Amino acid sequence: MIASLTSRLPLAEIGDDFPTSGPRLNWSDLWAWGVAAIVAALLAAIVVQLRKRNDMDERCDNPWKLFRELCRVHNLDGASQRLLAQVARARSFSQPAQVFLTPAAFEIASLPPSLRNRGDQLLRLRGQLF
Amino acid sequence: MVPLGQPARVNPLQRTIDALAKSHNEAAAPTLTAALALGSGPVFDGAITGLVARRNKAGHLAVLRHWDALSHTQKLLVEKGRHKMAGALREALLEGDDQLFASARDFVEASGDFDLIPTLVVVAEQPAGVRSQAALDLTGRLIDQLRTWIESDRTPAIGRDPETIRHCVLESLERSVERFAEHKRPELLEAFVVLAGPRNEALLRIMETPHHPCYASVVQTLTRSESVGVMQLLTRTLAGEDAPQVVRSDISKRADRPFVEALLAMAIDPTNGAQRRNLARIKTIACCEAAQTLCVEYSPEQQAAAMRLLAASGAADEQKLALAETLLKQGSLEGRVTACMAIQPVGGQRANKLVLLAMKDPVGAVQAAAIRQLRERRIPGAMTKLLELLDHSDPVVSAAARAALAEFSFDNYTSRFDVLEEDARRTMGVRVAKVDPTVATRLKQELAHPARRTRLRALEMGSAMSVLPQLADALIERLEDEDHLVRVAAAEAMQYCTADDVRAALLTAIGDKSVAVQTAAKGSLRAFGVEAPLAEAAP
Numbered sequence: 001m002i003a004s005l006t007s008r009l010p011l012a013e014i015g016d017d018f019p020t021s022g023p024r025l026n027w028s029d030l031w032a033w034g035v036a037a038i039v040a041a042l043l044a045a046i047v048v049q050l051r052k053r054n055d056m057d058e059r060c061d062n063p064w065k066l067f068r069e070l071c072r073v074h075n076l077d078g079a080s081q082r083l084l085a086q087v088a089r090a091r092s093f094s095q096p097a098q099v100f101l102t103p104a105a106f107e108i109a110s111l112p113p114s115l116r117n118r119g120d121q122l123l124r125l126r127g128q129l130f
Numbered sequence: 131m132v133p134l135g136q137p138a139r140v141n142p143l144q145r146t147i148d149a150l151a152k153s154h155n156e157a158a159a160p161t162l163t164a165a166l167a168l169g170s171g172p173v174f175d176g177a178i179t180g181l182v183a184r185r186n187k188a189g190h191l192a193v194l195r196h197w198d199a200l201s202h203t204q205k206l207l208v209e210k211g212r213h214k215m216a217g218a219l220r221e222a223l224l225e226g227d228d229q230l231f232a233s234a235r236d237f238v239e240a241s242g243d244f245d246l247i248p249t250l251v252v253v254a255e256q257p258a259g260v261r262s263q264a265a266l267d268l269t270g271r272l273i274d275q276l277r278t279w280i281e282s283d284r285t286p287a288i289g290r291d292p293e294t295i296r297h298c299v300l301e302s303l304e305r306s307v308e309r310f311a312e313h314k315r316p317e318l319l320e321a322f323v324v325l326a327g328p329r330n331e332a333l334l335r336i337m338e339t340p341h342h343p344c345y346a347s348v349v350q351t352l353t354r355s356e357s358v359g360v361m362q363l364l365t366r367t368l369a370g371e372d373a374p375q376v377v378r379s380d381i382s383k384r385a386d387r388p389f390v391e392a393l394l395a396m397a398i399d400p401t402n403g404a405q406r407r408n409l410a411r412i413k414t415i416a417c418c419e420a421a422q423t424l425c426v427e428y429s430p431e432q433q434a435a436a437m438r439l440l441a442a443s444g445a446a447d448e449q450k451l452a453l454a455e456t457l458l459k460q461g462s463l464e465g466r467v468t469a470c471m472a473i474q475p476v477g478g479q480r481a482n483k484l485v486l487l488a489m490k491d492p493v494g495a496v497q498a499a500a501i502r503q504l505r506e507r508r509i510p511g512a513m514t515k516l517l518e519l520l521d522h523s524d525p526v527v528s529a530a531a532r533a534a535l536a537e538f539s540f541d542n543y544t545s546r547f548d549v550l551e552e553d554a555r556r557t558m559g560v561r562v563a564k565v566d567p568t569v570a571t572r573l574k575q576e577l578a579h580p581a582r583r584t585r586l587r588a589l590e591m592g593s594a595m596s597v598l599p600q601l602a603d604a605l606i607e608r609l610e611d612e613d614h615l616v617r618v619a620a621a622e623a624m625q626y627c628t629a630d631d632v633r634a635a636l637l638t639a640i641g642d643k644s645v646a647v648q649t650a651a652k653g654s655l656r657a658f659g660v661e662a663p664l665a666e667a668a669p
Contacts, residue, residue: 059154060155061157066157069153095160095161100146101162129146
């Protein structure tokens with residue numbers, strides 16, 4: 001008798017009629033959790049990248065990271081760092097950090113017009129580095 | 131001025147250089163290398179300092195490219211970082227272009243970097259060319275520097291142990307010796323010989339194996355090299371056990387000035403049995419055969435050393451006597467003295483003649499050296515001559531004569547006195563009194579001896595030696611002796627004294643309670659020409 005009963009009812013529906021059971025769970029119910037997990041992973045990756053970017057003790061061969069390391073050594077503010085990076089690019093140095101070793105890079109006359117009008121800032125920066 | 135408690139403000143450029151020198155970012159090296167393009171100035175100096183502080187072969191090679199243009203101070207900056215530059219230096223020496231090679235070679239020589247010797251050896255083994263020759267020359271100079279460093283006092287010891295460096299360098303040279311058949315560079319073999327030392331097994335194996343591929347070259351090196359290291363090896367090998375035949379042969383044959391000077395500077399240690407045996411196996415010494423040259427061209431110390439060396443060798447007595455004769459006739463004072471001493475073990479007529487020749491030398495020290503041999507050579511008239519020389523005006527000569535007559539001592543005389551005949555007592559006593567300067571003192575001690583027999587015997591000995599006048603004080607004291615026999619003997623002995631107080635003491639002794647003493651005193655006074663009445667004997 002039990003065998004005939006189970007053959008008529010699918011096993012999956014066992015318990016459907018219990019009074020405390022909720023609706024059945026579908027894949028579509030998990031999307032919110034997935035998004036949250038992805039956001040968390042992205043955040044973690046960003047944090048890791050940021051920490052890596054600012055970890056000057058890690059062995060690497062990264063010219064711009066060296067540039068940032070030297071900016072940190074000289075306690076340069078964001079504006080000065082940006083200006084110094086612009087000078088390095090304008091001088092087409094193979095290594096951007098060369099700007100820290102090249103006083104001639106701050107000569108206003110040979111700089112592009114966009115930087116010439118920031119002569120005072122450049123002179124102050126040069127005094128700070130040499 | 132920096133306020134106390136605050137760190138000194140570092141120059142911003144210096145801060146940049148320090149950061150680039152220590153950075154873990156490999157981009158620092160090309161950044162610093164790019165700054166070398168400035169050619170001079172503080173940034174250039176900073177870039178050099180930063181590059182040599184980093185372990186970066188490309189950066190070090192870039193510095194080496196500028197080596198010629200660097201000032202002395204800048205070169206010193208580079209030398210400070212030499213322990214980090216080994217890789218670049220190795221590459222520059224092995225694979226660099228001519229400029230890099232020359233710079234690396236100069237750098238290695240200036241900094242005395244012995245760790246690079248194995249690399250230089252590899253370059254030197256290359257087929258003949260400018261580079262291999264330069265590497266050979268530099269290897270030789272560095273080996274000499276290293277040897278000098280090892281030989282130096284090195285107190286206090288600072289830095290690496292030179293013996294450790296020597297061990298490493300020697301390993302590379304041993305490998306090069308194994309490849310000798312391929313490169314055929316005798317200079318490398320010489321470098322090996324210089325550094326190996328007398329106990330090196332590989333070198334000893336070569337020297338004892340005539341069919342070894344390196345044997346002929348090693349022999350040639352030992353025979354011709356004027357390197358201090360090679361000459362030291364020869365003389366030091368002689369001081370060790372079983373010096374190889376090739377070394378003994380070289381020492382026997384070499385007569386070039388540098389070697390002769392090194393050989394004559396060698397200390398001959400009589401307690402070193404190995405050295406004595408090695409020298410005894412050398413039958414001729416070329417430099418000692420040229421005796422005239424020795425007398426004319428070499429210093430007094432070297433003349434003496436040559437004589438000592440030949441005397442210690444296994445050369446025939448005739449050779450030793452020939453050198454001694456030349457030195458005694460034409461040599462320096464030191465040479466003459468040593469020559470005279472060196473012939474002591476050699477017997478025979480010729481040696482005796484040389485001793486007599488030395489006796490006529492105008493300098494006392496040479497005569498003294500001859501005097502010490504006179505008696506054992508049994509030269510006729512030696513005893514008389516020695517006794518005469520006791521009174522020589524030169525204290526060195528008289529002391530030597532005294533030493534040669536050492537058996538005429540007070541102790542010997544005392545021990546035999548009782549068994550000697552009267553004549554022998556007198557003959558020997560007079561000699562002992564002349565030879566032994568302690569006679570008077572010793573007799574006075576004996577006269578004060580508690581044993582009556584000893585005191586009486588001392589009086590007899592003083593009489594036999596004819597030294598009674600020197601004992602006057604002690605004899606006067608003996609007139610007060612408790613024993614009347616001693617007083618009698620003292621009173622009798624005093625007739626040979628001449629001092630005024632002796633006469634007074636004898637006059638006093640006339641009042642002695644013993645008639646025998648009174649008689650003896652009166653007899654002695656009679657010898658002085660004084661007649662005294664005999665006093666009444668005490669009850």
